[in-house]
Amino acid sequence: MYLITKQELHQLIAENKTLAAIEFLRSASFIQRNFELSRELTVHLASFQSYSEDKRKETSTSEELRVRKNNLHHSLLKIVDLLPNENLELQLPPLPNLPRPKYPFIGLRWFSREDAPIFFGREKEIQKLYNWILSGERLVLLYGQSGVGKSSLLHAGLLPRLEYRWICHYLRWNSGKGVVNSLDGTQINVADKEKVYVIDQLEEIFTSSSSEVKEIFSSIKSTLAKDGNLQIVLSFRKEFLAETQDMLDDLSIDYSSILLKPLRKRELVKAITGVAFDPWLKRRFNLEIQNGLPEKIADHILTDEESHIAPLLQILLRKMWDAVKDNNEDKIFDSNLYSGFQEQSLTSMLSTQIKELEKKFPREVESGLVLDILKFFTTVRATAKKAGESEWRSRYAHIFSIDSLIQELEHLFLLTSLDRGNQATIRLAHDALAPIIIENFNNSDLIGQRAFRLIDSKRIDIASDREVEFSNTDLDTILQGEYGMRKLSDKEIHIINVSSERRNKERKALEILQERDEEFTLALFQIQEEERKRIGRDLHDRVGSMLATIKLLLSSLDNKTGFPNLENRKRFQESMSLLNEANEEVRRLSHNLSSDSALSTVGLVAQLQDMVRVIQESGQLMIELSTFNFDERLDVSTEVKIYRIIQELVSNALKHAKATKLLIQLSRIGGTVEILVEDDGFGFDINSLSYKEGIGLRNIKGRISELSGDIQIESSVGRGTKINIQIPIEG
Known part of the structure; x- marks a missing residue:
């Protein structure tokens, strides 16, 4: 007192x-x-x-x-x-005549001078600061956690009550030189008048070098010494108290200090009820608050001691007011209204507001652009930053919707307009939002943030005009994420263009190689088909004929001699049996090599079943074949090509995969034939050179390409292989 x-x-x-x-x-x-x-x-x-x-x-x-x-x-x-x-x-002196406030609650921004009539709950702290100024205290430290309401206390609580007697000058830290010049009297030069300088967000000076910090505090000391009518208030986050005190003690500067604590229950109730109990504000807003509701709101907000109480309360009250402000009769805050607007934390509030924004600006939210904009309005010390219209417009000049997006962010209380001069100076609505936004930005996997990180990783090289190239994958990310971040600089655009030109050349060269490779594969495929048919014919016509002649001659010999010797007859019969087996094997090989005729007769499914039977009987591996919807046959040419594809895949599983189990599924769904071949073999690295250059794979891809189909391969070393093929068919 x-x-x-x-x-x-x-x-x-x-x-x-x-x-x-x-x-x-x-x-x-x-x-x-x-x-x-x-x-x-x-x-x-x-x-x-x-x-x-x-x-x-x-x-x-x-x-x-x-x-x-x-x-x-x-x-x-x-x-x-x-x-x-x-x-x-x-007590506190009355406020000066101020414009009537438009709203009883301001939402998520700091209180300004014009909001002083609706600033309640901090009367004790305002009184203490006012008494210190009144008693001539030369330097006062005001400190507290981020979001506790230091700036609001100064703007709406203290300064309006000083302006009758003192010349007040508020300085929000953004440039050491600007503040030092102000202290030296270059902006206000009235040495015979009583003055109060308020320097807010003092913590920002600690981003400077130690020598610059010392120069700033030395300037404070010399200014106080030169002007006996000057008093200074320094406001900053409490985690910088020790550094500030050390600097002041080293320079032998006397000071008083006050810790601004989070609002307690009684103060919260006063902040809620002030506009309803003040006679002038009661007539202005006609607001009634249900008995017991302020205590209920205060208890709920105070359940989380780590939450940002003041901004949470204001955003809650503003939402409630917006819900009742258009009522023709009394505007009433009651429990039913409150239950629809409860928020657990400032983090959840930010998430809720961004989800609301997404309804109007889905692309801007999903691309990461909104997060980039909000991050732009933060400082390196995780506080709110302001930016003039020319600054934010040039940064997002590539965004056609930037004006309406900024307006909507203001409407949702995430940004606020300062209305400085003719330019729309915008600021993050509250310091407490800054660390949450920075954390969200750093952890975001949205395409805009991924693109930003890629470019930012080359920031020093780009600024130094060093040769920089982005990989094809990184380049794709940057081009896709360009809408979700700030406008690229000319140097960045040049580097991206260089990388794009290089990639285009590589793609053209690759396309030429692929065309040649496809031509080679198709030619190889045709040669193999012709050679396969030739060998099949030779086996059938020549070797088969030779074996038939041998059998005929041996049979003739048997008829003439009868082989009376039992040992000779036994050997003769064994020879005839082996000859029959050889003849059958030649017939089978000829049939497989030139299977067009067999397929044309029995069809694809029967031919595959025959192949499966032979493999199962050999005991080489367990193989399962399932088919669906092949009641009607395909044209013979297509069936032959599909058979060759499956035959090659089975051969790979036997020769290279060392599989013990093999599954083949053949389905006909609408106008598509789907082939699934899956084994439990060794698997392979699909990015390896040997895999990409294998003749077997070329053959398979060549046949699939000839049928205008697609192939997908899933495999990794030690985990088997799964191949899915889709082939379009007519009818």
Whole structure:
């Protein structure tokens, strides 16, 4: 509690400290409770301001000014004499005349000067700061966690109450030089006036070098020493308290400090109910709040002590207000309304708002563009950053919808407009959002963030004009993610173009090679087919004929001699048996090599069943064949080619995969034949050169290409192979 006596007030008036006397009188609780005295004092304040302006402009004579000052002093002394003799308790002075607030709750942004009439819950801290300024404290430290409401306290709580007496200058840290110049008096040069400088977000200076930080604090010390009418308030996050204190102690700078703690239950209730209980605001907004609801809201918000209480409360209250503001009758906050807007944390609130944004801007959200924009409005120290219209427009010049997107982000309380001059200066709505957005950005797997990371990894090389190339995969990611990030620089575009040209040349060369490879494969396939048929014919016509002749001659010999010797007859019969087997094997080989005729007779399914039977009987591996919807046959040419494909795949499984089990599925679905061949063999690396250049694979792909089909291969070393082929057919 800050007290002042009547004697001290008399002394101030006698020493010509008129404005200080008026300020103390306006803060006296006795005056604030007396409407007539309060109104009279307001008139005297206006008279003093008029007197000071005429004195500055020299529009009145010195005699006229002396008379006006004496009359004012006399009037003030009369008010002092009406005060009780005991010590006077000082409270916060009334706010200046301000524009009527448009909304009772501001949403997710910091409170500004215009919001001072609806800023409730921090009266104790405002009073303490005000008393320190009033008592002449030269340097005050205001610190607290991110999102606790330091900037709001300064803008809407302290500064509006100082401006009658002090010249106030608010500096939000963004440039060390700019702040140092302000402290040196280059922006405000009124040495004979009482001044209060507020430097907010002081933690940003610690991104500078240690020598620069020391220079800034030295400037604070020298400025305080030069100007006895200057008082300074430094505001920063509490984790930088030790560094700030060390720097001040090293420079022997005296200070007082106040920790701004998160709102407690009583303060939360006051922040909720203030607009409903204040008579002027009650008439303005006509808001009623159900009994017990403020305590219920406060208890719910305080269940998570790590949450950002102040911004969570404001976004909740603003959503509730938006839901009832258009009611013609009383606007009522009740439990039913509240239950529909509960939020568990600022993180979930951000997620909810982005999901809401996605309804209007799906591409911008899904590409990562929204996250990129929000990240742009953060600083390296994980606080909110502001940017002028020219800055954010040029950064996102490639985004046609940037204006409407920024507006919607403002509507959802994620960004806020500062309305500085003719440009739309935009800022992240709250410092507490910054670390959450940065974490989301760094962990995002959206295409825009993936593209950004690829480019950012080459940032130093690009800036140094070194030769940089992106791989084809990285290039695809960048081109796909270009919409989901900031506009690329000219250097980045040049490097991407170089990489694209290189890739285009590679693709053309590869296409030529593939065309030649396909021509070679088709030629090889045709040669193999012709050679296969030739060998089949030779086996049938020549070797088969020779074996038939031998059999005929041996049979003739048997008829003539009869082989009376039992041993000779036994050998003769064994020879005839082997000859029959050889003849049968030649017939089978000829049949397989020139299977067109067999397929034309029995069909694809029967031919595959015969192949499976032979393999099963050989005991080489367990093989299973299943077919679906092959009641009607395909044309013979297609059946032959499909048979050859499956035959080659089975051969690969036997020769190379060392499989023990093999599954073949042949299905006809609509206008497509689907072939699935799966084995449990060794498997292979599908990216290996030996796999890509294998003749067997070329044969298979050549036949599939001839049928205008597609092939998909899944395999890895030690895990078998799965091959899926789709071939379009007519009918």
